Amino acid sequence: MPATVCGDPSETFERYALGLARRDGLRAEAGSGAWRRQMLLVELARLGVHGWPSRRTLTTTGRLPEGCKPCLEGRGSNLCLTTHCNRDCFFCFNPKPRAEGMSVHGRPARDAAHAAELLAEVRVASVGLSGGEPLLRPELALQVARALKARFGTALHIDLYTNGDRLTPELLRAMRQAGVDGLRINLAARGYDPEPVRLALRERMPAEVELPVIPAHEERLQRLMEELDAMGARHLILHELFVSGQNVDSLQRQGLTAKEQPGDPLLPWSPVSESEEAAYRLMIHALKRGLGLSVYYCSCGTQEWIAERALARAGKPSESGSTSS
Numbered sequence: 001m002p003a004t005v006c007g008d009p010s011e012t013f014e015r016y017a018l019g020l021a022r023r024d025g026l027r028a029e030a031g032s033g034a035w036r037r038q039m040l041l042v043e044l045a046r047l048g049v050h051g052w053p054s055r056r057t058l059t060t061t062g063r064l065p066e067g068c069k070p071c072l073e074g075r076g077s078n079l080c081l082t083t084h085c086n087r088d089c090f091f092c093f094n095p096k097p098r099a100e101g102m103s104v105h106g107r108p109a110r111d112a113a114h115a116a117e118l119l120a121e122v123r124v125a126s127v128g129l130s131g132g133e134p135l136l137r138p139e140l141a142l143q144v145a146r147a148l149k150a151r152f153g154t155a156l157h158i159d160l161y162t163n164g165d166r167l168t169p170e171l172l173r174a175m176r177q178a179g180v181d182g183l184r185i186n187l188a189a190r191g192y193d194p195e196p197v198r199l200a201l202r203e204r205m206p207a208e209v210e211l212p213v214i215p216a217h218e219e220r221l222q223r224l225m226e227e228l229d230a231m232g233a234r235h236l237i238l239h240e241l242f243v244s245g246q247n248v249d250s251l252q253r254q255g256l257t258a259k260e261q262p263g264d265p266l267l268p269w270s271p272v273s274e275s276e277e278a279a280y281r282l283m284i285h286a287l288k289r290g291l292g293l294s295v296y297y298c299s300c301g302t303q304e305w306i307a308e309r310a311l312a313r314a315g316k317p318s319e320s321g322s323t324s325s
Helices: 009-017 032-047 068-072 112-122 138-155 169-178 195-202 215-230 248-253 273-289 300-314
Strands: 050-052 057-059 076-082 100-104 107-109 126-130 157-162 182-185 207-213 235-240 294-298
Touching: 032 273, 057 300, 068 076, 068 126, 068 300, 076 112, 076 138, 100 112, 107 112, 112 138, 126 138, 138 157, 138 169, 169 195, 182 195, 195 207, 207 215, 207 273, 215 235, 215 273, 235 273, 273 294, 294 300
Parallel strands: 076 126, 126 157, 157 182, 182 207, 207 235, 235 294
Antiparallel strands: 050 057, 057 294, 076 100, 100 107
């Protein structure tokens, strides 16, 4: 999920890394990696990509998901319902052992009403109900959605993040009635099977796919884009795969390399070079195929931008000492 930062800068790592520790164990990319990415950006520009190349925030159509618009202004938040999950993905940065308990921006929330109070303090316009897998606690998810809609109405856009395993027609209808505005489904957890998206769309629940770009899965991701486009899905959100203390050994075995660049001061992880290259190629594929599906690349650079915007809104200095955006 895109990172946002509010409150004290010293809390940034706790809120967005959730115990993640940067590791230096992944081999640095060869110098040709940056050149390859630049050539792919040139091709994307030729094909008419939209966005901001300097911070690597790109979209194939210029159409952004509703929940991402406030986030890019530093007005997004995360409400974690539980870090428990029914999956164990190598790219997940949630700490182990998993834990119960809600948090808003890493601040513990006693209940749904308290979570709404914490969100009111940071004055956001979009929130992601996340985990772990929040639908392991479906009644809590519904209770929180109702409390947020009662407090903020349409001024707050609510997305629920899920791997899709627990979705049913009945639960989808209940979420719509409770005020959930849309789903963010990570299909990487289930072998890119798009059935949860199909089910959500059948129940008139807006559903976007959001996942990390795993380089070895690029060909399957191309097929997924075609499948999502055919079923009428509107958005695919791609993230960079990144190196963490929990996945560095797995990435080393895959022969992947860390991007050779100064680390983003507000993000305690290193992006994987080959992941961004694969993301660019996927966007090129979407543009050449003329897909109606809007493919949005939310890079680590994008998330650094979001963090700086949120700190500026809060009147807090970033690592560079600036409070302006």
